[in-house]
Amino acid sequence: MTAPAPAKIHPSPAPGPAADEGLARRLRALACTAPLHDLDVRKANLAGEYTVYAMAEVALAAIDLVTLNMDFDTGADHEQIVARLIPRIAAQAPQRPAAEHERVARWVLENLINVGSVDRGFRAVYGTFAPDGSYVRRDYDFKLIEEVPGYGGGVYLRTTDEAVNVLVGALDTDVTSAQIAAEVKLEVLISRGRLADAQLAAEQARYRTVQYSETLRRALDATRRNVRAVDWLEAVPDMIAEALDHVADRYRHENAILTNIRKARDEAEDQEHKRRAAELVDIVKDCIRRHTQLQSRLLEAGPLFRAEQDRQAFAPPSGRIGLDLYGQLVAPLLPLPVEQAIRVTDAFFARGTGLRTPTSVRVGDLVDILLTPPLEREHLGAEMPEPDVIATPDDSRFSEEQLARAMELLDLEHEAPRRLSGLLADARRIDPELPYLVALLAVHAASPPVGTAYRQGEQKLLFAVDDGTQLDDPEFGGADLIVGTALLDAAGMAADRTEAA
Amino acid sequence: MTDKDVETGTWGEPEARPAAAPVTPADAADAARLVSFGLQPKLLPARDAEYAELLRRYREDPPFARLADAVASGLGLVVLEVSPRAGMAVTAAEDSLFAVRMGDYARRASSDAGDRFLHGLAHLAMAALAFPRPEDLADDGYIGRITVNGVDAFVRQACQRLEERAEEAGENTDPASDAPGLESAWRIWARRSSTGATKDARRLAGSTTGIVSKAAAFLTDSGFLQRTGDDSGGTYRTTPRYQLQVRDMAGSAAMAELLDLGVVPVSDGSASLTVPTAGEDLELVAGAGLPFHADTP
Numbered sequence: 191m192t193a194p195a196p197a198k199i200h201p202s203p204a205p206g207p208a209a210d211e212g213l214a215r216r217l218r219a220l221a222c223t224a225p226l227h228d229l230d231v232r233k234a235n236l237a238g239e240y241t242v243y244a245m246a247e248v249a250l251a252a253i254d255l256v257t258l259n260m261d262f263d264t265g266a267d268h269e270q271i272v273a274r275l276i277p278r279i280a281a282q283a284p285q286r287p288a289a290e291h292e293r294v295a296r297w298v299l300e301n302l303i304n305v306g307s308v309d310r311g312f313r314a315v316y317g318t319f320a321p322d323g324s325y326v327r328r329d330y331d332f333k334l335i336e337e338v339p340g341y342g343g344g345v346y347l348r349t350t351d352e353a354v355n356v357l358v359g360a361l362d363t364d365v366t367s368a369q370i371a372a373e374v375k376l377e378v379l380i381s382r383g384r385l386a387d388a389q390l391a392a393e394q395a396r397y398r399t400v401q402y403s404e405t406l407r408r409a410l411d412a413t414r415r416n417v418r419a420v421d422w423l424e425a426v427p428d429m430i431a432e433a434l435d436h437v438a439d440r441y442r443h444e445n446a447i448l449t450n451i452r453k454a455r456d457e458a459e460d461q462e463h464k465r466r467a468a469e470l471v472d473i474v475k476d477c478i479r480r481h482t483q484l485q486s487r488l489l490e491a492g493p494l495f496r497a498e499q500d501r502q503a504f505a506p507p508s509g510r511i512g513l514d515l516y517g518q519l520v521a522p523l524l525p526l527p528v529e530q531a532i533r534v535t536d537a538f539f540a541r542g543t544g545l546r547t548p549t550s551v552r553v554g555d556l557v558d559i560l561l562t563p564p565l566e567r568e569h570l571g572a573e574m575p576e577p578d579v580i581a582t583p584d585d586s587r588f589s590e591e592q593l594a595r596a597m598e599l600l601d602l603e604h605e606a607p608r609r610l611s612g613l614l615a616d617a618r619r620i621d622p623e624l625p626y627l628v629a630l631l632a633v634h635a636a637s638p639p640v641g642t643a644y645r646q647g648e649q650k651l652l653f654a655v656d657d658g659t660q661l662d663d664p665e666f667g668g669a670d671l672i673v674g675t676a677l678l679d680a681a682g683m684a685a686d687r688t689e690a691a
Numbered sequence: 692m693t694d695k696d697v698e699t700g701t702w703g704e705p706e707a708r709p710a711a712a713p714v715t716p717a718d719a720a721d722a723a724r725l726v727s728f729g730l731q732p733k734l735l736p737a738r739d740a741e742y743a744e745l746l747r748r749y750r751e752d753p754p755f756a757r758l759a760d761a762v763a764s765g766l767g768l769v770v771l772e773v774s775p776r777a778g779m780a781v782t783a784a785e786d787s788l789f790a791v792r793m794g795d796y797a798r799r800a801s802s803d804a805g806d807r808f809l810h811g812l813a814h815l816a817m818a819a820l821a822f823p824r825p826e827d828l829a830d831d832g833y834i835g836r837i838t839v840n841g842v843d844a845f846v847r848q849a850c851q852r853l854e855e856r857a858e859e860a861g862e863n864t865d866p867a868s869d870a871p872g873l874e875s876a877w878r879i880w881a882r883r884s885s886t887g888a889t890k891d892a893r894r895l896a897g898s899t900t901g902i903v904s905k906a907a908a909f910l911t912d913s914g915f916l917q918r919t920g921d922d923s924g925g926t927y928r929t930t931p932r933y934q935l936q937v938r939d940m941a942g943s944a945a946m947a948e949l950l951d952l953g954v955v956p957v958s959d960g961s962a963s964l965t966v967p968t969a970g971e972d973l974e975l976v977a978g979a980g981l982p983f984h985a986d987t988p
Contacts, residue, residue: 214863269736269886303887308897310884315868328865331882336854338885339840339900339924353908400735513828513942515819522954523815523854524877528808530952535811537948538795542814542941543934545768545782545789545794547730 242283257349265346302335307371437485596627607674722759729779733915736778777931813906839924849875
């Protein structure tokens with residue numbers, strides 16, 4: 191897969207730097223949409239007839255799904271996103287196979303991540319005027335969906351700020367106020383019964399909730415790293431108190447909303463309204479779950495601070511002053527141009543990686559190594575040991591030979607059935623043991639395996655019928671069965687089987 | 692060098708030896724043996740009686756110590772410390788046979804300046820997180836703990852902070868297409884994806900967590916880190932050797948290079964990961980990361 195074609199944009203000369211800056215901002219926003227248009231352009235190049243799918247629509251749906259499924263700790267699960275995208279793709283082309291729908295979902299998602307490039311991102315080139323009036327081409331790098339490490343080494347998906355700002359909507363406002371606004375809007379919408387808009391607002395509220403949680407999580411992480419990095423006198427306690435208030439407030443609020451929507455759900459007559467209200471209940475429940483999660487994190491913060499305080503602040507001060515690696519090296523280094531910064535990192539690398547003992551080979555060993563024939567690759571694996579088989583005694587009553595004789599005897603013309611008594615007498619003449627086998631086979635034939643014969647397409651079938659005649663035999667008693675052979679219509683049966691299948 | 696000899700307690704008072712004892716070939720062999728122990732960074736003196744005995748001799752017998760030092764410097768090694776906790780801590784001098792070269796370390800790094808920078812920055816950031824405060828680097832008893840994902844998140848947040856600053860200042864940080872070398876260093880890290888799914892469920896080597904993970908594995912082989920778990924992409928703790936290496940070799944070398952570039956970071960010895968001053972934006976924005984106040988010159 192190649193990187194999507196960068197959006198080459200040639201702006202007309204701008205009147206001044208200020209206007210140019212605004213233009214650059216809009217060009218960058220425009221560039222964010224390019225990968226989506228590009229999907230629809232490139233779908234024609236795919237092997238297969240994919241023009242029926244509206245790729246940009248699928249891509250926007252994917253970004254929405256990832257945004258809404260971003261979790262507190264990780265992000266959205268790749269497989270889950272694919273699974274949820276498929277219904278929409280299937281709706282676009284219901285007659286196509288499900289495997290193709292999945293392929294489209296994966297193709298779109300991979301292209302939004304831009305799997306083919308090393309940065310897994312996009313680059314657009316645009317031009318601006320430098321303060322001295324010269325025209326400068328610049329690279330704008332951005333991502334839409336990024337892969338982040340999750341719990342247990344998994345890879346999860348997150349939408350980037352670019353994607354959210356440009357593609358999800360104009361959400362670039364203050365977190366807290368936007369959430370309150372969304373909640374109020376939701377309440378109003380529900381009271382007026384406008385559920386379609388209410389769902390949109392609820393989804394936005396949920397996104398706000400996730401964002402708020404993330405902010406707090408990162409602040410707590412910083413505390414774990416260095417107590418002094420965080421103001422535990424005022425800022426953090428304030429922030430925690432604020433967050434706890436927020437959780438309590440939202441919890442109350444959302445429970446109220448939940449009650450309202452449940453009522454709306456139960457009272458709604460319209461099926462569509464009922465379904466939307468039910469979805470809304472799920473969304474609000476999810477919000478409440480996230481708040482509970484946030485609250486438990488907040489409660490952990492105090493003990494964590496005290497433990498870190500013990501470890502970090504109460505240790506006896508060292509007489510030496512160490513190098514402040516972050517403040518004196520990392521922080522000043524990052525804003526430098528890369529060609530200068532690389533000198534510093536190279537110096538650190540050269541002296542910070544320790545040593546490696548070089549491997550050296552003696553010429554004598556080298557000759558041996560080179561002359562050793564390569565090991566034969568074992569394609570078949572290790573040789574199997576010869577199994578030690580113990581011969582089991584042949585304890586069958588009748589031999590193969592006897593069976594063959596009996597079958598020969600019972601191989602009757604289909605028009606000429608015989609009495610069992612006659613067959614037994616014939617058998618007794620051949621072998622004194624044979625009558626027992628013949629009698630056994632005849633008794634079996636009284637209930638012939640018709641089904642098996644039908645399935646296997648047998649030509650004929652041995653059968654036995656009792657007509658009431660007593661068997662007169664020195665060794666056997668019972669009915670003197672009529673044993674005969676029925677011809678089966680093999681061709682007809684075969685035709686039947688095909689039809690049945 | 693401090694004598695924290697809690698483990699063995701074998702150090703006695705230096706014996707009074709005849710000052711002008713001639714050096715015998717056996718002494719030279721012992722000295723070389725001690726250096727060879729030092730070349731096996733994962734070997735702990737507490738686990739090897741002969742190593743511990745040679746270390747004791749180094750400490751008690753100054754002529755032997757001088758001999759061992761001479762052997763080391765002749766091999767192109769620098770002796771950082773000789774102690775029961777770190778053993779014979781030696782490291783490669785510049786251009787020594789034992790030095791690690793970037794080209795051997797990562798193949799792509801020799802051709803691609805961006806990759807070369809990322810690998811170097813990963814090592815620097817790991818050290819910065821392993822020893823977040825100057826006291827931690829100075830305190831011989833300190834053991835740092837880092838995770839692969841933590842290092843990546845840390846650098847990413849610092850980069851984001853810079854991005855926001857540049858935005859506030861109204862700068863356009865997008866580099867000119869024809870001068871990639873002038874791109875700000877932080878952008879290189881920010882641009883690279885932090886992880887990625889591969890077909891065979893391994894970590895994407897070119898991602899930043901892949902790069903950090905490679906650095907951690909390499910330092911583990913150097914006897915600088917010990918792997919303690921698999922959480923957050925791999926958790927590690929530092930060894931005394933790593934502290935010595937960063938404090939006495941790498942930190943000062945990088946610092947000298949930075950000063951050479953005309954950047955003079957000033958420190959009063961306190962940690963720079965500190966509270967933002969009043970009036971700064973205390974409000975945390977999603978994704979802004981650490982609420983620290985990074986000094987940018």
